[in-house]
Amino acid sequence: MSEPQTLARIAHASASLEEAERLMTVCNSCRYCEGLCAVFPAMEMRRSFSDGDLNYLGNLCHSCGACYVDCQFSPPHEFSVNVPMTLAVVRAESYQAYAWPRAFAPLFERNGLAVSLLVALSVTIFLAGFVGWHDPSVLWNSHSGPGAFYRLMPHNVMVAVFGAAFLYAIVASLMAVRNFWTDIDEPASTLVRGQSLWQAIKDASSLRYLDGGGVGCYGKDEKPTDNRRLYHHFTFYGFLLCFASTSLATLYHYLLGLEAPYPWYDLPVVLGTLGGVGLVIGPIGLFVSKQTRDPALQDEARKGMDIAFLAMLFLTGLTGLLLLILRATPAMGLLLAVHLGVVFGLFITLPYSKFMHGIYRFLALVRYAKERRSHDDLG
Numbered sequence: 326m327s328e329p330q331t332l333a334r335i336a337h338a339s340a341s342l343e344e345a346e347r348l349m350t351v352c353n354s355c356r357y358c359e360g361l362c363a364v365f366p367a368m369e370m371r372r373s374f375s376d377g378d379l380n381y382l383g384n385l386c387h388s389c390g391a392c393y394v395d396c397q398f399s400p401p402h403e404f405s406v407n408v409p410m411t412l413a414v415v416r417a418e419s420y421q422a423y424a425w426p427r428a429f430a431p432l433f434e435r436n437g438l439a440v441s442l443l444v445a446l447s448v449t450i451f452l453a454g455f456v457g458w459h460d461p462s463v464l465w466n467s468h469s470g471p472g473a474f475y476r477l478m479p480h481n482v483m484v485a486v487f488g489a490a491f492l493y494a495i496v497a498s499l500m501a502v503r504n505f506w507t508d509i510d511e512p513a514s515t516l517v518r519g520q521s522l523w524q525a526i527k528d529a530s531s532l533r534y535l536d537g538g539g540v541g542c543y544g545k546d547e548k549p550t551d552n553r554r555l556y557h558h559f560t561f562y563g564f565l566l567c568f569a570s571t572s573l574a575t576l577y578h579y580l581l582g583l584e585a586p587y588p589w590y591d592l593p594v595v596l597g598t599l600g601g602v603g604l605v606i607g608p609i610g611l612f613v614s615k616q617t618r619d620p621a622l623q624d625e626a627r628k629g630m631d632i633a634f635l636a637m638l639f640l641t642g643l644t645g646l647l648l649l650i651l652r653a654t655p656a657m658g659l660l661l662a663v664h665l666g667v668v669f670g671l672f673i674t675l676p677y678s679k680f681m682h683g684i685y686r687f688l689a690l691v692r693y694a695k696e697r698r699s700h701d702d703l704g
């Protein structure tokens with residue numbers, strides 16, 4: 326088989342996009358992997374690939390590795406087909422291309438260092454704020470009963486600081502989403518198509534395409550397992566439970582007039598505890614999976630971004646659980662400063678972290694669901 330050519334060849338903005346187009350051309354002639362995931366059926370609906378199409382396919386890929394292991398043209402074959410690695414690079418570069426504001430796009434380049442510095446700075450500011458508002462002994466005194474946390478930081482200040490950080494994260498993420506949606510040339514109306522949204526929610530919540538075509542993700546030993554999908558679930562649902570806990574606690578405060586900390590059996594604490602456990606187990610599992618993956622499947626240059634985000638989620642879960650366990654002891658003040666500093670750092674870096682992969686992948690699944698339905702209707 327000689328290497329095929331696309332019918333309509335397009336000049337691309339980067340070497341990784343050029344390579345992605347080359348591979349999609351080979352794969353479109355081969356089609357051996359069409360049952361493995363959504364990427365190959367989406368590819369088969371196209372005869373030429375714009376930058377936006379390739380970025381869409383990159384974000385649709387779940388990096389299970391199955392198409393690399395199954396491929397008869399993978400290295401050392403002269404075609405050197407490595408779809409997971411190429412799409413991983415395309416995907417990571419797309420995060421930077423869509424970042425808002427543009428001036429912050431370089432944060433994706435040395436992401437591990439940038440996130441570490443921001444978190445260290447925010448923990449320091451919270452510590453200094455606690456001490457500056459009272460005196461150094463406030464960190465080591467015991468505080469208990471309703472309103473104990475607010476003796477270290479007034480509730481209104483806490484709401485203002487975290488509300489502003491969260492609002493910024495939402496605005497920056499929405500602007501990045503707009504850039505993605507424009508680049509892939511998809512109309513806004515797709516986002517209100519109920520059937521496509523519902524299909525994407527089902528596919529994303531079950532991580533349908535992280536199963537390597539039914540066998541699991543591949544590690545160094547080429548033995549597929551479902552561990553990556555399991556730990557993704559721990560992480561994703563842990564994050565959602567923590568978010569639900571915080572939202573419910575806000576309602577308790579403003580609607581019911583009940584001040585944190587709450588007893589262990591109260592719903593915000595139960596949700597937060599389950600979420601915290603998920604955020605400890607999930608990121609550890611994903612970190613271990615990452616270490617045991619075949620380097621040929623990974624974008625090694627951006628491993629720091631993946632690890633920084635896992636570390637942030639892990640620290641959020643761990644410091645939250647420690648705060649729950651030790652909240653009636655003199656360690657509470659220090660733990661509260663560290664926990665708030667980590668959560669603030671997490672919020673503020675969300676639009677410039679691996680967090681964005683979840684949003685772009687979900688949107689890619691929405692587009693795929695729409696395309697699939699239109700294609701099936703025509704067929």
Ligand code: SF4
Nearest residue numbers: 352355356357358396
């Ligand atoms: S990855 Fe390899 S086997 Fe799979 S469709 Fe592409 S060329 Fe064919």
Ligand code: SF4
Nearest residue numbers: 362386387389390392
């Ligand atoms: S790595 Fe997995 S999800 Fe990505 S293209 Fe290959 S088979 Fe599909």
